Amino acid sequence: MQQNKPLISVSNLQVSMGGKxxxxxxxxxxxxxxxxxxxxxxGAGKSTLVKALQGMMPGHCDRFTYAPSSTEVCGAIPAxxxxxxxxxxxxxxxxxxxxxxxxxxxxxxxxxxxxxxxxQLRKRVLSALDDVELTADFYDRLPSxxxxxxxxxxxxxxxxxxxxxxxxxxxxxxxxxxxVQKKIAQRMESLRRATTTTxxxxxxxxxxxxxxxxxxxLLRDGTVSAYQSRTAFFANPQSDYAKxxxxxAQSLGALPEAAA
Amino acid sequence: xxxxxxxxxxxxxPADPLRQFTKxxxxxxxxxxxxxSLALWLTPYEPAAADFLNRLAPPSAAxxxxxxxxxxxxxxxxxxxxxxxxxLSLAISLTGFVVGTVVGILAARSGPAxxxxxxxxTDSFFAxxxxxxxxxxxxxxxxxxxxxxxxxxxxxxxxxxxxxRALTLSLGESDYITQARLNGLSSRxxxxxxxxxxxxxxxxxxxxxxxSRTILSVSGLSFLGFGVQPPSAEWGAMLLDxxxxxxxxxxxxxxxxxxxxxxxxxxxxxxxxxxxxxAGKT
Numbered sequence: 332m333q334q335n336k337p338l339i340s341v342s343n344l345q346v347s348m349g350g351k352x353x354x355x356x357x358x359x360x361x362x363x364x365x366x367x368x369x370x371x372x373x374g375a376g377k378s379t380l381v382k383a384l385q386g387m388m389p390g391h392c393d394r395f396t397y398a399p400s401s402t403e404v405c406g407a408i409p410a411x412x413x414x415x416x417x418x419x420x421x422x423x424x425x426x427x428x429x430x431x432x433x434x435x436x437x438x439x440x441x442x443x444x445x446x447x448x449x450x451q452l453r454k455r456v457l458s459a460l461d462d463v464e465l466t467a468d469f470y471d472r473l474p475s476x477x478x479x480x481x482x483x484x485x486x487x488x489x490x491x492x493x494x495x496x497x498x499x500x501x502x503x504x505x506x507x508x509x510x511v512q513k514k515i516a517q518r519m520e521s522l523r524r525a526t527t528t529t530x531x532x533x534x535x536x537x538x539x540x541x542x543x544x545x546x547x548x549l550l551r552d553g554t555v556s557a558y559q560s561r562t563a564f565f566a567n568p569q570s571d572y573a574k575x576x577x578x579x580a581q582s583l584g585a586l587p588e589a590a591a
Numbered sequence: 592x593x594x595x596x597x598x599x600x601x602x603x604x605p606a607d608p609l610r611q612f613t614k615x616x617x618x619x620x621x622x623x624x625x626x627x628s629l630a631l632w633l634t635p636y637e638p639a640a641a642d643f644l645n646r647l648a649p650p651s652a653a654x655x656x657x658x659x660x661x662x663x664x665x666x667x668x669x670x671x672x673x674x675x676x677x678x679l680s681l682a683i684s685l686t687g688f689v690v691g692t693v694v695g696i697l698a699a700r701s702g703p704a705x706x707x708x709x710x711x712x713t714d715s716f717f718a719x720x721x722x723x724x725x726x727x728x729x730x731x732x733x734x735x736x737x738x739x740x741x742x743x744x745x746x747x748x749x750x751x752x753x754x755x756r757a758l759t760l761s762l763g764e765s766d767y768i769t770q771a772r773l774n775g776l777s778s779r780x781x782x783x784x785x786x787x788x789x790x791x792x793x794x795x796x797x798x799x800x801x802x803s804r805t806i807l808s809v810s811g812l813s814f815l816g817f818g819v820q821p822p823s824a825e826w827g828a829m830l831l832d833x834x835x836x837x838x839x840x841x842x843x844x845x846x847x848x849x850x851x852x853x854x855x856x857x858x859x860x861x862x863x864x865x866x867x868x869x870a871g872k873t
């Protein structure tokens with residue numbers, strides 16, 4: 332992974348809303364194919380970070396670079412809707428899919444800007460469904476006609492079909508059963524290896540971070556409490572808060588042996 | 592990981608109940624319309640043809656629902672009256688539905704100031720109870736069918752505007768519309784693909800309610816003499832015709848009354864079922 336090209340780099344990100352600071356002094360950088368897990372309790376600013384990076388909340392940086400769109404700014408992150416070649420998989424798949432639109436059409440919307448002819452678009456959608464191990468007959472199903480896990484796979488397919496350089500995951504597994512969690516996590520992982528897509532995943536689940544992350548960013552009250560490689564984070568946490576957190580996860584048996 | 596182990600493939604998935612129900616209601620409506628036109632065509636009587644030898648006749652084989660004080664066939668008049676009672680109220684409630692939905696969506700999408708202005712105008716229309724509005728209108732411009740329709744239309748749209756606005760605002764924040772925006776869909780496309788299909792079911796439930804209430808308003812106002820005027824066979828006007836003979840020939844009032852009851856009940860129950868189906872889905 333080390334020889335891969337840098338993809339995104341953020342230094343000293345500040346986000347505030349109505350004069351109240353939501354995030355301060357957040358810095359990290361990622362190369363292609365790396366996975367960053369953002370952990371922290373509710374209200375720590377995890378989702379704010381994801382939104383700010385996509386320009387959906389006003390944020391300021393000392394330096395912000397994003398390779399796919401050759402963005403390099405000092406100051407405000409360009410406001411707008413989303414980063415180029417990035418997609419966002421949300422927490423609740425049933426909220427993220429139009430309940431009155433078949434899955435295939437929701438997935439196809441991810442390629443809206445490419446203006447593909449219909450048959451080609453359908454072919455791409457079917458292959459994306461195949462990538463997440465859904466059969467072709469899911470194309471015409473409504474979200475109410477599939478299980479939660481299948482709906483989240485469809486959301487994953489919607490992100491993957493665009494062949495993005497970066498995918499944001501906002502608690503992608505927390506709405507799912509343990510067994511489905513495991514399957515989808517493994518699928519996410521193998522697809523990341525196959526496509527060298529960079530993942531930024533917000534999660535509560537330290538076990539998930541311990542299993543898949545390259546880097547861990549721990550947020551607390553809008554500031555970085557720890558930013559380390561996975562192995563360093565779990566072996567030798569940077570802050571007392573991180574230590575407590577890892578110890579607590581270990582005592583609950585939430586971490587795999589290798590990380591403990 | 593192989594395909595077969597990761598998912599269990601079921602050949603049949605439950606069909607979308609909402610779509611099924613809409614289809615069934617559509618078929619039932621067509622059948623009813625067909626029967627109605629057939630009956631209009633088959634009936635040997637004219638709705639306004641008086642037969643003074645046959646006044647106030649009780650129901651018989653020749654006159655299924657009897658005749659009224661002028662000897663007119665009540666069953667035939669009920670059939671023609673359906674056009675007035677159901678048709679007028681359908682037109683009124685549909686106007687309210689369309690106007691209110693457009694106003695509500697526009698309010699929700701026109702920013703805080705526009706939203707405020709539009710909704711305060713809507714509130715001010717709420718200040719006029721529809722019956723009072725219709726009576727006032729009839730008092731000012733004279734009692735007639737067109738004045739009744741205009742008056743009821745003017746006060747028919749506000750509930751739709753409120754609901755459409757609330758739904759549009761809440762759905763605008765929804766995850767799937769955020770995704771559509773991130774994917775670069777235009778506002779118009781989002782409106783057609785994501786917003787309307789998801790707010791229409793709720794508005795349809797409100798519309799069935801509005802239609803049945805409007806039937807009562809039209810019949811009620813006609814009964815009071817403010818609406819459809821005799822000799823037109825509106826159900827409420829027929830009730831008015833029969834009022835003087837309530838003791839001697841109650842069938843003159845019973846059948847129009849039953850017609851109103853039945854129509855309102857069918858429409859309301861359809862709306863209830865639609866609402867239940869939606870609640871089951873969310």
